[in-house]
Amino acid sequence: MIRAPWTARVGRLGVVILILFMILEARLWSMQAIQGPYYLRLSEQNRLRDYIVPAPRGVIYDRRGQPMVTNRAAFSVGVLPMEVKDAERLADALAPVLGMDRAEILRRLDAGRQRPFEPVTLRRDASKTIVMTLEENRLDLPGIIVQAEPVREHLRGALAGHAIGYLGEI
Numbered sequence: 001m002i003r004a005p006w007t008a009r010v011g012r013l014g015v016v017i018l019i020l021f022m023i024l025e026a027r028l029w030s031m032q033a034i035q036g037p038y039y040l041r042l043s044e045q046n047r048l049r050d051y052i053v054p055a056p057r058g059v060i061y062d063r064r065g066q067p068m069v070t071n072r073a074a075f076s077v078g079v080l081p082m083e084v085k086d087a088e089r090l091a092d093a094l095a096p097v098l099g100m101d102r103a104e105i106l107r108r109l110d111a112g113r114q115r116p117f118e119p120v121t122l123r124r125d126a127s128k129t130i131v132m133t134l135e136e137n138r139l140d141l142p143g144i145i146v147q148a149e150p151v152r153e154h155l156r157g158a159l160a161g162h163a164i165g166y167l168g169e170i
Contacts, residue, residue, distance in 0.1 A: 053149075054149050054150060055150070056071045056150035057069075057071060057150070057152060059071070060164055067155060068154070068155055068156055068159075068160065068164065069152055069153065069154050069155065069164055070152075070153050070155060071150040071151065071152060071153065072150070072151055072153045073148050073149075073150065073151070074124065074125040074126075074148070074149055074150070074151040075125070075126045075128075075130075075131045075146055075147065075148055075149075076121055076123065076124045076125070076126065076146075076147050076149055077098065077121070077122050077123040077126050077130065077131075077134060077144065077145070077146055078119035078120055078121045078122060078144075078145045078146075078147065079108075079109060079112070079119060079120050079122060079143050079144055079145065080116070080117070080118075080119050080120075080143045080145060081109060081112045081113050081115075081116045081120060081143070082116035082117060082143075083142050083143030084109065084142065084143040085142065087106060087109050087110075088106070090105075090109075090141065090142075090143070090144075091105040091106050091109070093137075093140070093141060094122070094141070094144075097130060097133050097134065098122060098123050098126070098130060100122065100123065105122060108120050108122060119145050119147075125151060126146075131146050134146055
């Protein structure tokens, strides 16, 4: 029986397509079965985080239109407990930078382990020097988070504090 020339080409094309699908299937199996733990570890390190961003409060004026209370930007330094592998080493590195006791840093980290996805605040209203030092060494300090947050500033001290109110940590 004589075959038409186009049927031979279609047959060869089918073989090529079959080989390509076999290569694709082998690669998928390799990525899932053999390299699965590697990709699992990568996915564990690549998570989305929800941050609570405090909103700035409004400026309060007196009857003459002069501001009594305003907002200013401040930085808070926190740690995500789930990303800290060696708490001792991290505490040793952070203690001189933050000017805190090493034991206090470890105590706060241990207290925050109950909720590993929420940052544990170590220092509020950190200076620019501290923030720059931490940002420069971010790769060596896993889990460190520096967040900007608005802070109320009473321009006239404690005057009318009972009427204006104040903000503080719960």
